[in-house]
Amino acid sequence: MNGPNRIVILTGAGISAESGIDTFRSAGGLWEQHRIEDVATPEGFARDPDLVLGFYDMRRAALATVTPNPAHEALARLERAFSGELLLVTQNVDDLHERGGSAQVLHMHGELNSALCTCCETRSPWRATLIDRPPCPVCRAPGLRPDVVWFGEMPYQMGRIYRALETCDLFVSIGTSGAVYPAAGFVQEARSSGARTLELNLEPSEGSRLFHETRLGPASQLVPSWVEEVLQTGI
Ligand code: BV8
Numbered sequence: 001m002n003g004p005n006r007i008v009i010l011t012g013a014g015i016s017a018e019s020g021i022d023t024f025r026s027a028g029g030l031w032e033q034h035r036i037e038d039v040a041t042p043e044g045f046a047r048d049p050d051l052v053l054g055f056y057d058m059r060r061a062a063l064a065t066v067t068p069n070p071a072h073e074a075l076a077r078l079e080r081a082f083s084g085e086l087l088l089v090t091q092n093v094d095d096l097h098e099r100g101g102s103a104q105v106l107h108m109h110g111e112l113n114s115a116l117c118t119c120c121e122t123r124s125p126w127r128a129t130l131i132d133r134p135p136c137p138v139c140r141a142p143g144l145r146p147d148v149v150w151f152g153e154m155p156y157q158m159g160r161i162y163r164a165l166e167t168c169d170l171f172v173s174i175g176t177s178g179a180v181y182p183a184a185g186f187v188q189e190a191r192s193s194g195a196r197t198l199e200l201n202l203e204p205s206e207g208s209r210l211f212h213e214t215r216l217g218p219a220s221q222l223v224p225s226w227v228e229e230v231l232q233t234g235i
Contacts, residue, residue, distance in 0.1 A: 003234020004170035004196070005084030008161075009075065010186055012091045014175020014202055018069045018220045021062070021094055025177050030059075041151045053131040056146040060112040060127065063094055071174070071223035072100025078227045079103065087164045091176060091183050093148050108155040108183065114147035123147050155182060165189040172226070174200045175219050178207035187211060200226060 171190030
C-alpha cells in the first residue's frame, strides 16, 4: 500500500510532558494551580494583569530549564526525511518542537517566546519578562501582553489549517485531551475529507472514538516508533 503523502499532525501538552512541562488537565497541572478564567481569558487579563503577566513570565522562564524529548526529535526527523507534504500544528506555546529540530511549526495558540502589543498589534520575539511593562519595540507603548490565544480569542492561521485538513490523507493527534475547540474538531474535519486518523496518547482522549486507530503510551516511545514506521514502510 503506498504510504500517506499529505500528513497533518496536531500536538498538545502531552508531547511536552516528559520534558517536564506541566500539562493542563493532569493532577496538579497548570489549570489546577489557576482558574482558566483568571489566567487564560481577556477578561482575566483585564481584571488582574499582574497575575496573568506573572503566570506567563513563570512559564516562559521555565522553558530555559527543560529540553525536547525523543518525541519532538522524531517529528523533526520526519520533517527532514518525509518526501510528502507535512504540516505540524501545535496547541503548545512552548518552543520544544523548534529546539527539537522542527523548522516549520504552526503555533495555533501562539507562543511564550513572543509578545503582542495591545497598542500597535505588532508581535515581537520575546524571552524576557512582561510584568515590568517593557516598551513595545515598535511603538514604544508599555502595552505588551503574552502572544498566546486565550479562551474566546481566534486561534492563528485557521484557514491554512482547515485547507490542510481538507486535503490530507493522514491526520495524527499526539498528546492532547481533545477538550478544547476548534483543535478538538480537527479529527472530524480530517475524517470527512477521507483521511485516515491516528491518535497517540497516554490515555484515551475525549475524541478517541473518532479515530480509526488509537495507540496508548508515552509520546517519547510511541512517536519515534510511528515515525520509523512511516519512513520505513510508508503506512
Ligand atoms: C475559539 C494557550 C472562536 C494559552 C489555550 C463549548 C463547546 C465548544 C467550544 C467552546 C464551548 N465553550 C467555549 C468554547 C470555545 C473554547 C473551548 O473550546 N472551551 C473548552 C473549555 C470547551 N475555545 C476557545 O475559546 C478557542 N477560541 O473558539 O474562538 C473560534 C472558533 C472556531 C474557529 C475560529 C474561532 C481558543 C482556545 C485556546 C485557549 N488557549 N492555550 C496557554 O497555553 O496558556 S488552551 C490549552 O488547553 C492548550 O493550548 C490546549 O489547546 C488546550 C488543551 O490542552 P492539551 O494540550 O490537550 O493538554 P491537556 O492537559 O488537556 O491534555 C494533555 C493530554 O496529554 C492528555 O490527554 C494526557 O493523557 C496526554 N499525556 C500526558 N502525558 C503524556 C500524554 N500523552 C503522551 N505522552 C505523555 N507522556
